[in-house]
Amino acid sequence: xxxxxxxxxxxxxxxxxxxxxxxxxxxxxxxxxxxxxxxxxxxxxxxxxxxxxxxxxxxxxxxxxxxxxxxxxxxxxxxxxxxxxxxxxxxxxxxxxxxxxxxxxxxxxxxxxxxxxxx
Amino acid sequence: xxxxxxxxxxxxxxxxxxxxxxxxxxxxxxxxxxxxxxxxxxxxxxxxxxxxxxxxxxxxxxxxxxxxxxxxxxxxxxxxxxxxxxxxxxxxxxxxxxxxxxxxxxxxxxxxxxxxxxxxxxxxxxxxxxxxxxxxxxxxxxxxxxxxxxxxxxxxxxxxxxxxxxxx
Numbered sequence: 001x002x003x004x005x006x007x008x009x010x011x012x013x014x015x016x017x018x019x020x021x022x023x024x025x026x027x028x029x030x031x032x033x034x035x036x037x038x039x040x041x042x043x044x045x046x047x048x049x050x051x052x053x054x055x056x057x058x059x060x061x062x063x064x065x066x067x068x069x070x071x072x073x074x075x076x077x078x079x080x081x082x083x084x085x086x087x088x089x090x091x092x093x094x095x096x097x098x099x100x101x102x103x104x105x106x107x108x109x110x111x112x113x114x115x116x117x118x119x
Numbered sequence: 120x121x122x123x124x125x126x127x128x129x130x131x132x133x134x135x136x137x138x139x140x141x142x143x144x145x146x147x148x149x150x151x152x153x154x155x156x157x158x159x160x161x162x163x164x165x166x167x168x169x170x171x172x173x174x175x176x177x178x179x180x181x182x183x184x185x186x187x188x189x190x191x192x193x194x195x196x197x198x199x200x201x202x203x204x205x206x207x208x209x210x211x212x213x214x215x216x217x218x219x220x221x222x223x224x225x226x227x228x229x230x231x232x233x234x235x236x237x238x239x240x241x242x243x244x245x246x247x248x249x250x251x252x253x254x255x256x257x258x259x260x261x262x263x264x265x266x267x268x269x270x271x272x273x274x275x276x277x278x279x280x281x282x283x284x285x286x287x
Contacts, residue, residue: 030159031188032152064155064184065252076247093177100259101252 004048008040012059019051022113026059029067038070045074051083054116058089068101075107084108086116124230124271125202130154132161141210142169150191150201150229159184162207166223169209171281178260179223179279185253186227186275194231194273204228223279230272237266 004014006023010033013024021044029037045053053074057063075085087107090098098104110116130148137143144165148154163180167173183205195201205228211221236254257264263278 028156030152030184031155031191064181064188065256066188068252072247079247093181097181097252097256100256101246103246106246 004044006040006044008036010037011040013056014044016048016050020054020117021045021048021050021052022054022056022117024056024059028062029060029070030062030064031066034064034066034070037067038073041070041074042077045077049081050078051081052086052116053078053083054086054088054113056088056113057091057094060094061091063094063097065097065101068097068103071107072103086110086119088113088116125204128202130157137208137210139210141208143209144205144207146203146205148203149199150195150203151199152191154203155184155187155191158187158205162205162225165207165209166279169223169281170221171223171279175279175281179225182257182260182277182279183225183227185256186277189236189253190227190229190231190273193234193236194229196232202230221281223281225277225279227275227277228269228272233268233272235266235268235273237264 001015001017004016006014010025010027010029011023012026015022023041025037027033055071071087078085085107087109089112090109095104108119110119125147128147128149130146133145135143135145144161146158146161148158159180162183163176166176166179171179187203190203191197206226207223209221209223257277261277262280265276267274267276
């Protein structure tokens with residue numbers, strides 16, 4: 001397990017374990033900071049080229065469609081490489097917008113990181 | 120609402136009341152993503168004060184967030200410093216007994232491209248392609264969403280009814 005530096009307060013924790021990347025996101029994600037989030041995570045994903053990406057959203061109480069677009073971009077990238085994206089610890093408002101956008105069934109949603117890493 | 124475009128400015132918030140006791144809110148600001156969080160919170164707070172549940176107030180905030188994001192990205196094509204005016208008005212409707220229903224009316228005025236997003240044909244949605252989520256949220260979470268093209272921009276009106284009878 002190696003710790004990575006995202007360079008962004010929106011991603012306070014990033015670590016790599018083999019072909020798995022685990023990110024913790026933090027804060028309300030909307031149009032004003034989603035470009036920063038996109039840059040931070042895409043840089044690490046491009047470098048690590050993981051097969052599995054686990055996104056822990058326990059500290060994300062709110063996300064708008066621009067944040068959802070970042071998640072979808074990550075999912076598309078991982079799928080093209082035959083990988084999977086796991087969303088864990090979804091807060092109610094984030095879960096709600098995923099359901100409205102009908103994306104809750106596109107991602108693999110788990111209760112916590114341990115459940116994602118065991119799959 | 121055909122009016123001269125106001126001068127672009129940082130966020131200006133004004134609270135008020137209607138003659139019949141309803142409450143009003145007006146936000147004037149320049150087009151910049153940095154205003155999105157404050158604008159959303161202001162509308163959430165206004166809706167909660169008007170008597171909506173926290174859950175519904177959050178839905179109102181998300182709808183305004185998405186409407187504003189569309190203005191910034193599409194109407195103004197990412198340009199900063201352009202004017203945006205948002206108004207909110209909550210009015211109760213008298214009814215029998217102690218209960219009273221009410222409605223929140225939110226307008227978002229821009230002086231941008233004037234393109235009506237509701238008039239565009241809706242292709243079958245591919246979840247893995249970006250775009251369209253904002254409009255879906257607005258239509259799903261609000262009771263009424265109306266785009267009214269103006270000679271110099273767009274006026275969006277969204278209405279959310281409060282059937283629970285909560286009075287501020």
